[in-house]
Amino acid sequence: MNEPQPIRPRPVLSQLPAYAAGKPAAPVEGLTPYKLSSNENPYGPVPAVRAVLERFTDICRYPDPLSTALRERLGEHLQISPQDIVTGAGSLGALTQIVTTYAGTHPDGTQDEVIYAWRSFEAYPIVVRSAGARDIQVPLTADFRHDLDAMAAAITERTRVIIVCTPNNPTGPALTGAEVEAFLTKVPQDVLVILDEAYTEFITQPDAVDALEVYRRHPNVAVLRTFSKAHGLANLRVGYSVSHPHVTQYLRVLATPFAVSSVAEQAAIASLDHIDEVNERVAKVVSERERVLTGLADLGWDVPDSQGNLVWLPLGDRTPEFLEAAGRQALAVRGFGTEGVRVTIGEEEANTRFLQLCADFPEGPTPAA
């Protein structure tokens, strides 16, 4: 074979960070390994989902590209029009549809701008930059919340989309309804605001924003939801957006055909049909989250509130040291450079071992001076 000629990819490829997927724990003699690195549901899906997988036969048939049955079931469940729902391969698929529909590069080379908080979900820069748009990252406040004033101040004539992640992955805090309403008064009507609610089921804070209520009042708001987290269907890849018809008409044009398989669609419906069992699993995760947050506070560790199935340890320079210590206890957790560590709420034994690890760790995060 001849020396391969370089086949040049689009220049944007050199600007994409790699998505670092959470890894399983390396085995340690005598310890059950736990994966606390991808915000997965430790209890898995409800039994009715397993029954769907076992019964499923139409593997050689293409799925319904519109996921009609799931959208109708969701419409009933959420009390919204099924017309306003567009499904995707996970909410990541739904997010990609929205961003690529509204933001990119113009023929004269100017780029649309997409604003989001940082640090937030690590897929955002990949999705925005690969669409050809310019991402504007607005730093979180000192207490790891979205700085909505600074995000509003970052809006320019080129801003097309703003992504708001609540509760925020990886730091945990949720925005209040009042904060989001006040923010929306500063956003031009022709800018689409995406409320990414991947963790909405885990919220217990009474004044946290209800994104569906916000979407009902504002034509320029879209909501992202997923079956990956609370419903425990991460591997089946099913999520959706909720927005108004003047938005969904374009999303349907751009959506990847057949992105949601019939088996994923039927599993999602089965999960909604057994929502009480899903809620029991969520309640267990929430109760464990509270135990972990209380345990960390008892150790004197200063960590932000979390309304998701995760906790954030702002360990700064000691992040790599903590990752190693976790590895020695067969716990896979997710480190972000020298910023901090995100730990998923897992099985009871995993959370207990995590708290013990923190108790044994030389020094936790202390309040910023």
Ligand SMILES: *Cc1c(COP(=O)(O)O)cnc(C)c1O
């Ligand atoms: C996990 C996650 C998603 C997407 O997950 P999917 O599996 O693609 O549905 C989206 N947003 C945030 C903030 C997440 O943490």
